[in-house]
Amino acid sequence: MFSTAILVFREVLEAALIIGLVAVASRELASRFKWISIGIGSGILGAILIAMMADVINNAAAGMGQELLNAMILLAAVIMLGWHNIWMKKHGRELAVHARQLGQAVSDGQQPMYALTILVGLAVLREGAEVVLFLYSMVVSGTPAGQIASGGAAGLAVGVAFGAGLYFGLLRIPMRYLFRFTSILLLMLSAGLAAQAAGFLVQANVINVMTSTLWDTSWLVSERSVPGNILHALVGYIANPMGIQLLFYLATISIIGSLMWLVDRPGQVRMVKPAPSLPS
C-alpha cells in the first residue's frame, strides 16, 4: 500500500502544483475553476485512452512512439504557457485597471483560459497515463483491490494537498508583486517542460548532440526526493542535466521572455493577436 501511495503521490504532485499555479495565475477570472475542472476531466480521460493504447503508441515510429508522444505533449504545454504569458503581459495591466474601475471580476472572454485549460489537461494526461498503467500493473499482479484503492487515494490526497498549499501560499503574496511573480514562475515552468522534452528527443535518438551531463547535484537535492520533485515541477530542476536540456531551458526563457518584453513596450508594434472571445 505504501509503495502505491508513494508512486501515485509523485505523479500527482507535478500536475497538482501546475494546477495550483494556474489557479493563481487566473485568479481574476471568476469562472477559472470551471475551466480548470474541464482541463482535469479531459486530462484523466486522455490518460486512460493513452494507457489503453500503450501498445499502438509503443510500436509507432520504429518503437520510439512513446518518447515522441511525450516530447510533443511537453512542447504543446510550453506553447500554451508561452501564449498565456505573452497575452497576459500585453493585456493584464489594462484588464486589472478595467476591473477595478468597474468594481468587478474580469468576465469570460477577457482572458484566454483556453491556453491554461489545455495546459492543465496536458499535465494531467502525462502524469495520469503513468498512474493508470501502474495501477493496472498492481491489479494484474494480484495486489488486493482495497490496498490499491487506499494507497492510490492516500497518494492522491497528499499530492492535491501540496497543490492547494501552493495555491494558498501564493495568494498571500501582495497583489502588486503577485502578477510578476506568477509570470516568472510560469516562464520557468515552461522552460523546465522544454528541457524535459529535450530529454525525450534524446531518448528517441532524434537529438544526438550535447548529450553529456553538465553537472550532478543529486547529492544535494535528489529528483526523487519531495523537495526535488517540487523544484522539478515548478522551476524545471534536473539534478544532472544534459547540455541540450540546458540549451532548451535557456532558449525557452529567452524566446518567451523577449516576446513578453516586446509586447509590453507601449507604442511598439504588437506581436501577438488578441485571443478569440470565449462563448459565455
Added chain:
Amino acid sequence: MKQLVAIIICTAALVVGLPSSAWAMPEFTLRIKEHKFTPTVLHIPANTKVRLIIKNLDATPEEFESEELHREKVIQGHGQGVVFIGPLAPGTYSFIGEFHEATARGQIVVK
C-alpha cells in the same frame, strides 16, 4: 482515434527522421521476469551508442527508469521496447523498474 494517434506519431517521426545509424549499433538485451532484471549487471562499451532491448516476460507493465541515464520508458506486459543508451563515459549507472522498485533494480557498467 488509434489510427489518428499512430498517424500523428508516424508523421512526426518522418519529419524529424530517425538517424540510420540506429541500425548499426551494438545490441544488448535485458529481461524482466518476476519483477527482476536479468542480467542485474549489464556491461557495455564506453563512448559508444548501444541499442538496449528490454523484454518484459511478466504480464504486468513495467517502467524502465534511470535518472543517471536520463531514460524512462514503459514496457508493456509480455512486450518489449528499445532504449538507446550512450555514448557514455566509463562508470556505473543504476536503473530501476519504477512500478516494482523494491525488486526491479540493476546497473549498467560502462568500460
